[in-house]
Amino acid sequence: MEEESTSTFVEYFGDSPYIRVLDFLIQGQTFDYSMTEIARGASVGWGAFTKIWLALLDKKIIIQTRTIGNAKLFKLNLTNPVVQKLAKFDLELTKLATEEIAKKFSVVV
Numbered sequence: 001m002e003e004e005s006t007s008t009f010v011e012y013f014g015d016s017p018y019i020r021v022l023d024f025l026i027q028g029q030t031f032d033y034s035m036t037e038i039a040r041g042a043s044v045g046w047g048a049f050t051k052i053w054l055a056l057l058d059k060k061i062i063i064q065t066r067t068i069g070n071a072k073l074f075k076l077n078l079t080n081p082v083v084q085k086l087a088k089f090d091l092e093l094t095k096l097a098t099e100e101i102a103k104k105f106s107v108v109v
Contacts, residue, residue, distance in 0.1 A: 008097040009090050017048040018055075025062065025076045030066050032065040032073040 006015065009023045024042035033041065041047040063077040075084045077083050 008094045009054070009099075012073045012093060016050050017042070017044040020044055021049065021052050021056070022061075026087050029078060029087060032075040034071045034073055038074070059109075 007023050007027065009026065010019055013019045020042040021038060023043055024038060034100070035049070035053065038045060042049075044052070053062075059081050059082070060077055061083055062074045065073050065075050077085070078087070079084070
């Protein structure tokens, strides 16, 4: 079985279901997903996911984009200022972590 790598966001803020769902949505912010795809993609059980889902909807972190048959699709609400700051923060955090890794492996000539 292949081990999944942990994102910098999850590494810094903890491996909780809420953080994993946020991380999944931030990483795939240009795409829309069904609830099932988000739960699976974030590796979160359905019971925990439905509680998280209500909080995300209530805070307007996610928005419904369209309906295909019976499936409703959602994505990160990029017009929400909190979401914008989270996405920017994730990018900066990843950049800093990448620079730290690069320093460890750089060779002085």
